[in-house]
Amino acid sequence: MIAKAPEIEFRRVSKRFGAGPLVLDGLDLKVSPGEFICVIGPSGCGKTTFLRMVAGLSRPSGGEIRFDAQADGTRPELAFIFQDATLLPWLTVLGNIELPLRLRGEPRAERRATAARLTAEVGLGAVGDYHPRQLSGGMKMRVSLARALSLSPDVLLLDEPFGALDAITRNRLNEDLLALHRREGWTAFFVTHSVTEAVFLADRILVLAAEPARVETIIPVDLPRARTLALRESDEFHDAVAEATRRMHSVLAR
Numbered sequence: 001m002i003a004k005a006p007e008i009e010f011r012r013v014s015k016r017f018g019a020g021p022l023v024l025d026g027l028d029l030k031v032s033p034g035e036f037i038c039v040i041g042p043s044g045c046g047k048t049t050f051l052r053m054v055a056g057l058s059r060p061s062g063g064e065i066r067f068d069a070q071a072d073g074t075r076p077e078l079a080f081i082f083q084d085a086t087l088l089p090w091l092t093v094l095g096n097i098e099l100p101l102r103l104r105g106e107p108r109a110e111r112r113a114t115a116a117r118l119t120a121e122v123g124l125g126a127v128g129d130y131h132p133r134q135l136s137g138g139m140k141m142r143v144s145l146a147r148a149l150s151l152s153p154d155v156l157l158l159d160e161p162f163g164a165l166d167a168i169t170r171n172r173l174n175e176d177l178l179a180l181h182r183r184e185g186w187t188a189f190f191v192t193h194s195v196t197e198a199v200f201l202a203d204r205i206l207v208l209a210a211e212p213a214r215v216e217t218i219i220p221v222d223l224p225r226a227r228t229l230a231l232r233e234s235d236e237f238h239d240a241v242a243e244a245t246r247r248m249h250s251v252l253a254r
């Protein structure tokens with residue numbers, strides 16, 4: 001694992017749009033390099049707003065988000081994955097995956113090699129020449145994931161990426177995502193509406209609430225890191241999901 005991700009510190013981060021109500025209020029959180037944070041909470045509580053602030057696409061109204069210095073002094077690389085795969089229909093799988101590198105001006109041979117490697121890593125080696133219309137929803141999300149990884153991100157931001165997929169495809173993608181995470185070591189912020197998915201993926205689950213906006217609680221997930229289908233079927237996992245659900249309901253009902 002390449003431990004290059006930065007530590008990220010949120011200090012009293014708050015957000016409101018114009019004269020509107022607070023969307024986030026006083027978020028204090030320190031995220032370790034390579035940590036996997038899931039963000040959960042009712043619709044409109046500010047999950048996407050939170051990710052956009054981490055990405056620098058939106059500024060906090062108060063407080064600050066600090067990224068500690070990279071060992072080599074460069075800015076951390078961030079990549080965003082949305083619920084919709086947002087692929088370019090006229091490009092092939094390989095063409096979509098190499099696009100960020102093309103835009104960055106990477107030489108053709110190198111970006112082709114990177115795209116081919118990533119295509120294989122996300123399990124699409126056999127369909128590199130397909131166009132998006134020839135892919136299933138799960139395959140499209142795999143392309144979207146590989147495209148984000150082409151930039152060798154330090155921080156990966158995922159906004160309900162698997163929400164539209166069936167349970168089997170989603171579980172599979174969860175496992176594959178964790179295998180990539182284990183190897184590459186980026187820090188992840190993953191928004192989901194599913195407690196089961198959050199428990200499977202996360203080191204910690206950030207529970208947000210709306211009206212009034214607040215960070216309700218942070219739930220640590222103390223399951224072993226090799227999270228596999230076998231773990232998903234275990235009593236230990238079911239107990240962890242039940243416990244996280246109970247804690248979430250008890251705080252959100254307040």
Ligand SMILES: Nc1ncnc2c1ncn2[C@@H]1O[C@H](COP(=O)(O)OP(=O)(O)OP(=O)(O)O)[C@@H](O)[C@H]1O
Pocket residue numbers: 017020023041042043044045046047048049050
């Ligand atoms: N650009 C904006 N201008 C004004 N208000 C905004 C803007 N973006 C988000 N909001 C408001 O901020 C609040 C949080 O929105 P956000 O999209 O972050 O919620 P969310 O938790 O991602 O919801 P969902 O689960 O439905 O995706 C909402 O009340 C929304 O109307």
Ligand SMILES: [Mg+2]
Pocket residue numbers: 047048049159
């Ligand atoms: Mg959202």
